[in-house]
Amino acid sequence: MNRFDYVRAGTVAEAVQALSGANARLIAGGTNLVDLMKYNVERPDRLVDITRLPLNAIEDHEGGLRIGALVTNAIAAYDERVASRYPVLASAILAGATGQLRNAATTGGNLNQRTRCYYFYDDATPCNKREPGTGCPAIGGVNRIHAIFGISPTCIATHPSDMCVALAALDAEIRVAGPSGERSIPFSEYHRLPGGTPQFDNTLQPGEIVLSVDLPAQDTASHYTYLKLRDRLSYAFALVSVAAILDLDGDTVSRARFALGGVAHKPWRNAEAEAFLQGKAPTRENFEAAADIVIREATPQDGNAFKVELARRAIIRGLTQAAAGTPQSVSDKRIA
Amino acid sequence: MLIDSGSPRAMETIGISLTINGETRNLQVAPWTTLLDLLREGLDLTGTKKGCDHGQCGACTVLVDGKRINSCLALAVMKDGAEITTIEGLGQAGAMHPLQAAFVEHDAFQCGYCTPGQICSAAGMLAEGHAHSREEIREAMSGNICRCGAYTNIVDAIEDVMQSGAAR
Known part of the structure; x- marks a missing residue:
């Protein structure tokens, strides 16, 4: 793991500010980022610890639910409102990872986790997602786990999340804050296809931080x-x-x-x-x-x-x- | 900013406070030190094991504020103020935790390397209270790998403690 500066943000504004400039990454659960740092895939100059921000509540919101970015996967999956009103989400979260990981991993981190493509994870190989322009050895290589839809000539990686599959079906929205204020992103526009810029997994802009996942009012929970x-x-x-x-x-x-x-x-x-x-x-x-x-x-x-x-x-x-x-x-x- | 280590990477260590197995300790840690490495290398609490060091095997499982996590994927500096329970804090020889006694009773290990993680994970799982059957125990314990393959006896031991209600 490379050395880095450590900053603990007390407010969302401080986190946004700390993200600017340096090659900084937000960290909360750390279950993906710390792993990637151990593999030298991520080499941030600065880690911004956001675990003290007030983003850890599940609240009723416009007939639906607002799940704070720092709500752990375990808290979300076992929350009575999530389990009864959005059981597809609870089921998807519990299908992923392990008890230990779900206790640490957060809602925002689950959204922003990186692909598990073996070439992306191996810094001895080229990878357009890790180092743009170096090539994609998965194309023509070992690609059993890779994508069959929406691929590009530069990348055939998949998004690994279970939670996000349910959120896509539920038409969730992602609320983010950044240097120019807050905005909401429809779930279908949050993650992106690789195209010619596979280094970008999603449409977050520089300095933006996820605040919550907003679930719309839902009138069906049994089918x-x-x-x-x-x-x-x-x-x-x-x-x-x-x-x-x-x-x-x-x-x-x-x-x-x-x-x-x-x-x-x-x-x-x-x-x-x-x-x-x-x-x-x-x-x-x-x-x-x-x-x-x-x-x-x-x-x-x-x-x-x-x-x-x-x-x-x-x-x-x-x-x-x-x-x-x-x-x-x-x-x-x-x-x- | 609540804490800023300074830039560019000026300060090598940051002061934190952890309560480990009931004892509060004030520590200086480098930001890149994992909780696992702090426990084993810094504090000689070598009951917690390093297996894969990537969150895949569960040997490093400890309880942080009562919840089981992989200590290899946690940065110690981020746990400032937390209560940590390791296998050394769950029970001792002569005063074993019910899970430790059940693992002995059911011969729930062979080499023993995964056992501290298995037991800490099982303690966390029982406190969570979501598993009520063998099937659910197996699913809830899938983050702990046993390469000797003692799974059947591990589930026996955990089921025994679950049914007796002795874990808490």
Whole structure:
């Protein structure tokens, strides 16, 4: 780990100020950043400790919930309001990491965690995300865990979060503060595709800090699932995951929302597939057609072509679980 | 700013206060010292183990303000004011914590290297109160790897303590 200056901010304004100038990073839970610093992937000149900021509350907000950036993943997942009103979010958070990590990792840090691409993590290899312009050895290399949607010629990394897949399906908003004040970012515009600038994971501007994740008012909480498929039954990143929420009006889908994890540089939604299901019966046939709409955009590599069929089946299974009101259990790993 | 180590990287150590196993200590730490390294190298509390040093194995698990975390991923300076409990603080020979006694009773280890982390993690997990079955114990303990593969007996030991309600 490189040496760095340590600053402990007492206010949001102090944190924003401390971020300017030097190669500074915010730190709260530290579960990703400290790890990256040990690998020399992150080499900040200054760490700004924000754990003392008053951003650790979960509050009712405009009929929904406002989850402070410093609320830990464990507090968020087990909060009664989150668990009862946004169970897809609680389920997604509990599908990720471990008890120890969820006690430390924060809501804001989960949003801003970096990819787990092995080339990104290995500073002996080129990586356009770590060192822009050096190349992407994952393309044509070992790419079993990499993206099949929204890739660019410079990067095929995925966003690793489970929580964010649920937040994408829930149409959350991210409230941030920066040198020019506060703003809210729709979730779909927070993370970005790699394009020609894969070094940027999201649309945060220099000096901006996440204040909260805002969840909109939600009138459905029973027809959902978070289905995560991975190489071992716990504590592994998703190969493919699906957060699905269905609004049902009798035997008709009045609204379908679903996002995929583990397949792109951001949680992946497909508006056409969701619109296709609107007004239709929640049948396997319709779910298969929706899944086919999603996967026809896939551009896999040699090592991850299996993800296309895996994603198709996960979508169908996830929508089926949501329609039946039988969400995937976090502890019983049999896929319902 | 509550604390500013000065720039450019002028000050090598920062004063913090930690209550470790009930004893309050005033310490000078470099900002890049992890809680794990402080415990083992600075304070000779070598019960807490360094396995992977990347948050993947759980051998370094300790309780910070009652919550289990990976001490290898925590910077000591950020825990200023916290209460830390390590395996040395959970129990001693002759006055073992119920989990320690249960691990012995159920032969829940082979080499023993992961055991302090397993026990601290189990203590934290039982205090959380979200696991109520073997399945849920297995899921909640997935952050602790045992390369000897003593998992069956580890779950037996934890389940025993959970059912007896003796952990708290």
